[in-house]
Amino acid sequence: MCSTQPEQAFPPISCPEQPNPVSDTDWSLRTDPERTAIRRTAAPVIDVAVTVNGKRYRETVEPRLLLSDFLRHTLGLTGTHVGCEHGVCGACTVLLDGVSVRSCLLLAAQADGAELVTVEGLAQNGELNPLQAAFRECHALQCGFCTPGILMAATDLLSRGRPSRDEIADLLSGHLCRCTGYEPIVEAIAKATER
């Protein structure tokens, strides 16, 4: 089996040439009829004006759009990660009016008028902020998927005073990391409290 060529094991997917009458911009015609029906009965759109990392945005969205998807898809700020979409993993944590929240458990419509900070807003003039620098020094990330959420929650925790090690561990109970292990993360946040 070792000699099996990849070509044999995984034949290339054939893409038969098909005339495509749908223009690149006409999304509604690409959806199947059932989905198109849902689109037609969808609730009216709503205007959302927010400030994200100091920059103002005004967008028109469906009421059911999650804040996490608004940040990533509508505004293109993909630093905020989406893991579980039910509040367990913590990857999507952002600051809303200075307080950490799960962006997958908020509607974009609910952020109307609010001031948001995402992980993209932490570094200043291209320099890592003290918390981010502590993460690098302590090797508190490997794949980095959970890191944006942990940084935002830790930013909130540090803004309330000097947390104890127990308080840091308690904070991390709301964030799933599957590769680094929590010890270096606790270390990094503890280090940042000294700065």
Next chain:
Amino acid sequence: MKPVAFRYERPESIEEAMALLAEHGDEAKVLAGGQSLLPVLNMRLLRPSVLVDINCVLQLDNVAHENGSLRVGALARQADRRLLDVPLLADCLPHVGHFVTRNRGTVCGSIAHGDAAAELPLALTLLGGSVVAASARGRREIAAADFFVTHFTTQLAPDELVVETVWPSVDDGWAYAFEELAQRHGDFALCAVAAAARGSELRIALGAVVDRPTVLEVDPEAPAASAAAQVEPYGNLHASAAYLRNLVRVLVDRAAARAREQGT
């Protein structure tokens, strides 16, 4: 993992919210903190046609002492430090979700959700608190002992809005303790116990191993054994019935001991 399309309403007064609920009945869901509602919307376990977001009803943000009780409005978040005036709440709130979800989740929302494994319904039941519900038909106050019916089911009618919960907080010599075991801190409890002690008197309430928060009549001399004898927990994926019964024994023992210790 995305909610179905719904109509989004953002009332700015209690009257406006009540009118929307009267109009749409059980087609509508009230959105306060959303920390339990958004997960079930995302998973499409709920498909409401109207969402009534009460976050702009600023009258509901009240937390106030009145006649020996703390009255907590529908928009008070679980992270609100004013709640720490109620000793049992101070002990139980660290078990409610996580640091980040408590910033958003509301006390009244957890009560209205009526999860039998949730901490706040258990605490309200032990304290003998109550729920104030308002609708276009009027206002009524429901004792916690009557409010919770069974899993995710309360006395609340579809057109009613929980505007306040009332938490007895008068210092009459009772001391409190809250204990729970979850698989991970912040997860749903496998078993939760709230205890109150004053001298030789002891009150115990149980959550998670019952279908609603339940106050038990326990023998103050042997609370753990008498509590364990009164429950019939169902085993689940994470714990067998025998394990849960033993857990009742252990947690009642701990909670009773700690409440008595704090009372002295």
